[in-house]
Amino acid sequence: MTTQKQEFKATERIEAPQGGPGRGPMGGGQVGQKAMTFGPSARRLVAGMRPDRWAASLVVALVVVSVVLMSIGPRLLGHATDLVFRGFVGGRLPAGTPDSELPEAVQGQGVVPGEGVDFDAVGRWLLIVLAVYVVASLLSWLAGYVLNSVVQRTVRRMRQDVEDKIHRLPLGYFDRSPRGELLSRVTNDIDNVSQTLQQTMSQLLQSVLTVLAVLAMMLWISPLLALVALVSVPVSLLVTRAIMKQSQGQFVAQWRRTGQLNAHIEESFSGHALVKVFGRTREVEEAFEQHNEGLYDVSFKAQFISGLVMPAMMFVGNLNYVMVAVVGALRVSSGALTLGEVQAFVQYTRQFTQPLTTVASMTNLLQSGVASAERVFELLDADEEPVESADSGVPAARRGEVAFERVSFSYDAERPLITDLSLVARPGQTVAIVGPTGAGKTTLVNLVMRFYDVDAGRITIDGVDIAAVPRAQLRGQVGMVLQDTWLFEGSIRDNIAYGRPGATEEEVLEAARATFVDRFVHSLPDGYDTVVDESGSNLSAGERQLVTIARAFLTDPALLILDEATSSVDTRTELLLQHAMAALRTDRTSFVIAHRLSTIRDADLILVMEDGAIVEQGTHVDLLAADGAYARLHASQFAAAEAG
Known part of the structure; x- marks a missing residue:
């Protein structure tokens, strides 16, 4: 990755989510979370600004100058106050009164008996103060x-970085992560981080610099009064720290609960029809109430606890103000300080406590933003697929011979799925894979696609170990049609052309005609320009499947994988697709996963899987004659029809 993409590099490894995914409209889902401490997370977030360090340096310089000018203002205003005070007192004293006869409180403060207020001088000082503040x-x-x-x-x-990270994550991460939880991290949490940075960075920087500048001015005017004012600092820090310690965990829980609620809403809305069919509305509502109530509880606690900071800081600040006013008055009465100096010091006291109060008032927002940042960092730190070169120098597959050599694989180390499996798919063969649900049929093609890597053994294509072939290069040689159709928002033409960028209009139409998309597309309002959404709601399930098959046709792959590709089409369309797919499979190796055995009668090789092992293999006729597992599957599907 480039330097820019490394700005959010992990400072602490966070494990990928563990546990079951919690699928379905009634499913819950919780991604395991190991919260980092506030400090490292905040520093890592600020470190993300490193590419803009020159602009950030300019911000610091501008704020420094602004704070210095703002801190000078009260001192200049104090000079104007002293001019007014001296003129007011001097105008009421007889001219020529010796200093020894002046009141003790004004001795040595520049009072000239008989001279009134010099309004010109006062005006000049006020203009200087105005210019400084502007x-x-x-x-x-x-x-x-x-x-x-x-x-x-x-x-x-x-x-x-999040977008790039998602494309580098292994398929297993998404299998373990509820979709709504992942979307919450990508959208809600990043938006919250943006708002936090926007609302706190400038104020925090200005507040810290203001405290330092004001402290210097306070020490210059009166070290004693500065010491009195500083008494409130450790008290304020202790109060803020105690409250933040209690509220930080609540903010982390708040955003975790938000992700869980989003996951539930996404699942229940996606399966809305299923919820209605099975009459589970009450259960879905109860689950929503549980998640919503949990979010309410932690959000209330987080906001209430963090909200205690502001009144606590104001109380401490007011006590400090009273102490400064009392001690300052005593110093003025003794002649140790001028009235203008005490006035300036009182302003500095407010300027000193105000940024502390401001920081305290932002703690809830700051903690919420850092908690969201932690969740984003967890995603960025998740284990990803190993980095591969774009081109390994391995030649592209030509013949399409696929061999499994003593392959073993399991999703869970404690539950082996495939053990010591070997098979060879000859070039140009159509290999059908059948068996009960959970037998490992889809797992085989996932291993060929390197969605997962084998635990032992190896898989080769044309004698080349696929582990030595970059995933992008390998998948570029394979065409795949899944049982679950996937369309993006765009025209039907765009969805078909997705299989091969740069395909000509004629090539797109040829693929559409070969897969019988052309048969129904002319009945749509805008033909091939008809826009479908990501769910394809304006197309039937069979029509959506035909579009995905046309997309695979257009890729012209060396290896073809059909995972229940015809399960959503009607019987007549299925027969037409058999002819189209037969033409597509010519001179290329094909893996066909099927539950309907009628679709794989003509396969060159049929593999019957049970519990991750191949229990039978052969042609349709040979396997029926063997009267084994395949014959039992066949009988279970066709016995009723034959009896009728």
Whole structure:
């Protein structure tokens, strides 16, 4: 990966989700979560801004200058206050009054008896203060503008990293992860991270710098008053830390619960018709109530606990303000400080506690955003398929001979599925795989496609171990039609052409005619330009399957895999497809997974699988004559029809 794509590289390995996927409209699903601590997650999130470090440096510089100017403002305003105070007192004293006869509180403070307020000087100081605040505000606005662009580019990279990561994850990750939970991480959590960065980064930076600048000014004016003001800092930190410790776990639980609720909603809406058919609406509603109530509980706790920070900080700040006012008044009465200095110090006290209060008020948002970032980082840290070169130098498959050599495989190490399996599919042969559900039929083709890698043994195509062939190169030689149709939002023409980018219009139409898509497409409103959505709701199940078969035809693969490809079409269409697929299978090796034995009568080799092992193999006629497992399957499907 490029340097840019490595910005969210793991600082701590997070295991991929474990446990069952929880499928179906009644299914639940929970992805295991190991929450990282707040500090590493926050630092990793900020590290994602590294590609924009020059812009981020500019933001820091602008904020520093803005904060310095803002911190100078009260001191300048204090000078104006001193001018007014001196003029007010001096105007009420007889001219020429010696300093020894002046009130103790104003001795040594520049009071000139007989001279009133110099409004010209006061006006000049006020204009200087106004200019300082205007420039500081403009710099702060500019810093916010630059920071906004930095944050949005950072989130854009995060989204791109997630998108790239999804394409590098093995199929097993998606088998273990509920779809709604994964979508929640990709959408809700990233959006929450974006809002958090946008609303907190500028304020946090400005608040921290303000505390430092104001502290320096407070020490300059009066170390004693600064010491009094600083008493509130450790108290505030202890209060904030205690509250954050309690609320952080609740925010992590909140976003985990959000993912679970989304998973349930996605599953129940996807299976809405099934829920209605089996009358399980009440159970679905109860499951929703349970998830919703759980989300309510943790969200309420998270917001309530974190919401305690603001009033606690305000209480501490008000106590601090009273202490500063009392001690400051005593210092003024003794002549140790001027009224303007105390006024400036009181303003600094507010400026000092305000950023602490601001940080405290953002803790709930900050913790929520970091909790979401942890969930995104878990996805980015999940174990992925090994990186492969685009071209290994291995020649593309030509003959299409597929050999399984003592292959063993299991999804769960404690439950072996395929053990010591060997078979050879000769070039140009049609190999049918039949057997009961769970026998391992689809697993065989998943291994050929390298959706999973074998635990032992090897699989070769034309004598080349597929483990030595990059997955993209291997899959580019294979055409596959699944039982579950998949269409994307676009025209029927686009869905067919998806099989081979750059195919000509005539090639697309030829594939459509060969698979009888052309037969029904002219009855649609816009023909081949008819737009279908991702569920293909404006097409029948059989029509959707025909479009996917046409897509496979267009790829012209060296190896063809049909996994119950005709299960959704009617009997008449199935017969037509048999002829079309027979032409497609010419001169190429084909694997056909079928439950309807009528579709594989003409296969060159039929493999009968039970419990991950091949128990019989041969032609249709030979296997019927053997009167074994295949004959029993055949009898179970056709005995009733023959009896009728």
